[in-house]
Amino acid sequence: MSMQNKPQMVEAVMFFSERGGICKQMFFPEFEALLDGVVNMPEFADQQMRVAYVLINPRLLIKALVFFYLDFDEKGAPDSGWNIPLQALAERAGRGPDLGAGPIRLACRSQCPVSWHQMHLWDPSLTPGNNDLALLRDVAKRNSLGLLVEDENAQAVSLERLQMAAEDKWYAPDPGQDEAAKANEKLDQEQRAKAAQLIKQQRLRISSLTQQYEDELAKFKLASEQQGSSLQAQIHSLQQTLRQQEEHNAALKAQLAAQAANFQTSREKMTEQLRALERVGRSDSDSLRAQYEGEMQAKIVSAVAEYKEQIAIRDVELAYRGEQDTQALQEITRLKRAYADLASQGGEQILERLAKLGVVFVVYHPGAGHLTIALQDIAAYQDNPMAYAAGKCFVSEEQYRHWLAHYQQPSCEALLPSGERCAIPIDRVDSPSRFASGQSNCCTRHKASSRLRTVS
Structure with missing residues (x-):
């Protein structure tokens, strides 16, 4: 080899x-x-x-x-x-x-x-x-x-390296307690090594299980706290509703008691009147009935007249308001015409003259660069410059605003558990069309956690 x-x-x-x-x-x-x-x-x-x-x-x-x-x-x-x-x-x-x-x-x-x-x-x-x-x-x-x-056979010792022992050492002494002690010691060492190795494995497993149980306990504790907060909020809401209901019941009871007292008083008065009518007789009863009907008729006529008067006053007020609205609309129309005349005689004529003279209207927006605005687009640009720039970048106004905030300060916008921003500097995305909110404006750690939440 x-x-x-x-x-x-x-x-x-x-x-x-x-x-x-x-x-x-x-x-x-x-x-x-x-x-x-x-x-x-x-x-x-x-x-x-x-x-x-x-x-x-x-x-x-x-x-x-x-x-x-x-x-x-x-x-x-x-x-x-x-x-x-x-x-x-x-x-x-x-x-x-x-x-x-x-x-x-x-x-x-x-x-x-x-x-x-x-x-x-x-x-x-x-x-x-x-x-x-x-x-x-x-x-x-x-x-x-x-x-x-590695070839295990290659570990064998070559013949050239072997040495012949002296003849008087060919035969080992009679094996006795020495070899037994060595065997026992070797066995004892092996057992100790195995026991130590087993203890290390068990300790590692206990440490792993402890970490796992601590994570699960933290999750259960957080879920319990959230559930407790939700239940506490529900209890508070129910207590508040109960107090409102008790107050409403108390008000209804007081109202019923007052109505019962009034009804009892009216009943007593009616009973006394009936008894008096019975004593006076039928003729007095007829006269009282006629008098009562006359009084009621007079009250009805008076009430009708009062309501008619109120309706007439309201009709006059409505007519006056209608006249005022008409005058206001006419004034608004007049002012719009005057404004249009002034605008046509002023700014537009000046802009047209400048355009004929070769003047070009150029503005700069981040992401869109220098934009040349046509004369017919001046009004749209004045109404919303941000939307105009976003249209030139082929994105929505909201996405352009998010990208502009990231472009001006390229830092992580994710919220930490304390409620503060992460604010770790990140790479700036130069093009609004390649900007993705929640990804481009987050650091690697919050971008990964967001992606995990999305997956799960």
Whole structure:
């Protein structure tokens, strides 16, 4: 085997599918080409992929692992702001389980040597039957990437290097307690190593489960707080409605009590009047009835006359207002005509004269550049310059206003949990037509979270 083909440590990157298997393998230089935009992965378009950086030795055994996330846009290009130092994390990572070549170096969400990269990492599953570490071990052993494998037979010592022992040392002493003690010590060391390795695996699994449970607890706590706030608002609204209903009931009770008292008083008066009528007799009753009918008729006539008078007054007021409206409309028409005459005799004639003299009306708007305004478009430009510029850029006025705010101050407009703006400087979009609100005016992190919310 030549020196160029000598087996050595290999860096690889493996992509996990949603079902849990490995759907893509590549060497680390290929992964760097992917990050540089040389190639895209259309099969991963608009997804957040779980990826593992794997360091494999010449015997196809794993020495280091880094589990991280990688976002792809709708064209299958990776996130341009991704900058996790995989090799540095692998070198500084803590010890993990033994996958055949001694304890590996493992960097994941619950065991991250650099705290600010923790949110971009994920914890592998260690449950029996769904162990991501065992899956990676088996995939590396199958050697789908075609790595150069170290020949185990080549490790044997050549005959020239063998030395003949002295004849008096050919025969070992009678095996006794010494060899038994050595065997027991070796067995004890193996058991201790296995126990220590098992403890490390369990600690890693406990740390992973603890992180998972803490995330779930935080989600449940947030949902509980939101539900509690909603219930508290409903209770407050119901209490307020109850108080209003109680006040309304109290007012109705008071009104009913007053009406009952009035009815009782009227009933007593009517009873007394009936008794008096019975005593006076039928003749007095007829006279009282006639008097009562006369009084009622007089009241009716008086009320009708009063209402007629009010109606006449209202008719006069309506006629006066109609006359005033007519005069106002005539005045408005006169003023419009006067304004049109003045405008036609003043500004338009001056503009026409300037245009005939070769004067060109030029304005500058960001995104549209220097615009030459035709004489017939002067009025439309004066009414709404922003809408005129937006039309020249082939976008809506609202989109042009959003782009202009971004163009004048290119910073992230997303809101932080505290309610303040993110305000991280971002790349300026020079063309209004390529500006997309919620994407072009957001930093990479808020743009990714927006895209995730859209996907979910």
